[in-house]
Amino acid sequence: MTQTFLLANAIDAPAAAALGLPCCFLCYRAAPSGALQRTPLPAVRGGILGFADLSSLTEAGLPRLLQEVQSECRRRAYTGVLLPTLTDSARSALFPDLCIQLEQAGLTVFLPQTLAACSPTAPLLLPGRLSGGRLEEMLDTYADRYGRSRVCLHLQPCAHQFSIPFRSACGTPLAPDSLQRLRQQHAASIRFSPELCTNYLLLPPASSKDQWQFVLFDDSASAAQRLHRATEWGARACFLPYAEWGQEVSAIVSEIGRPA
Secondary structure (H helix, E strand, O other), X not given: OOEEEXXXXXXXXXXXXXXOOOEEEEEEEEOOOOOEEEOOOOOOOOOEEEEEEOOOOXXXXXXXXXXXXXXXXXXXXXXXXXXXXXXXXXHHOOHHHHHHHHHHOOOEEEEEHHHHHXXXXXXXXXXXXXXXXXXXXXXXXXXXXXXXXXXXXXXXXXXXEEEEOOOOOOOEEOOHXXXXXXXXXXXXXXXXXXXXXXXXXXXXXXXXXXXXXXXXXXXXXXHHHHHHHHHHHOOOEEEEEHHHHHHHHHHHHHHHOOOO
């Protein structure tokens, strides 16, 4: 059964916890000694312990960190641990051993895609945005590369504008106020793409020198559809970053409680 988690930092933790979904609180760090540090958290149990930073971790501090993580997980009924992305190769070299020992303690270790090589079995947070093809095709591609049991959808909101003909699969990111303005100006032209599982707008050129524009963007309904379809496909878990979805979060939580 696919489970959906809210990714919440220290500022958003109280509001995220109030929505009723299990949370991954990105509120933990490690001192060089291995001492586990965290910001104050709401009094809820369950979810995932999320590290915001492990850049100070040392090999000497690893045993203490493992002990304190296990204690914190028992105390707060966490079932897993999310490790952060690191650019420091010396620090990330500690992660394979950390993964093994956490898994031996009965905890599920979740990893960002960049750390996939640290464990052959750990579930991975994989990008959930797409600008071509079908959602299920993207999930199948992930499964072929990493194994089906490792596929977790990291569902970040899409807000991109493309010129036609397409020169890139990435598009130009749209600021929230720009997207809101387009949505208001062209509300009657908004369509939903079942293949991409997101909304789109096709905008005619403003002059003969301009190009047609294609705008992809998410709202609570498209996010809920993607979560439903990822669940039907059999994703291990889905992660919603609270801060990135902003005011849409509560609507998404309401939507995913309804039948697809």
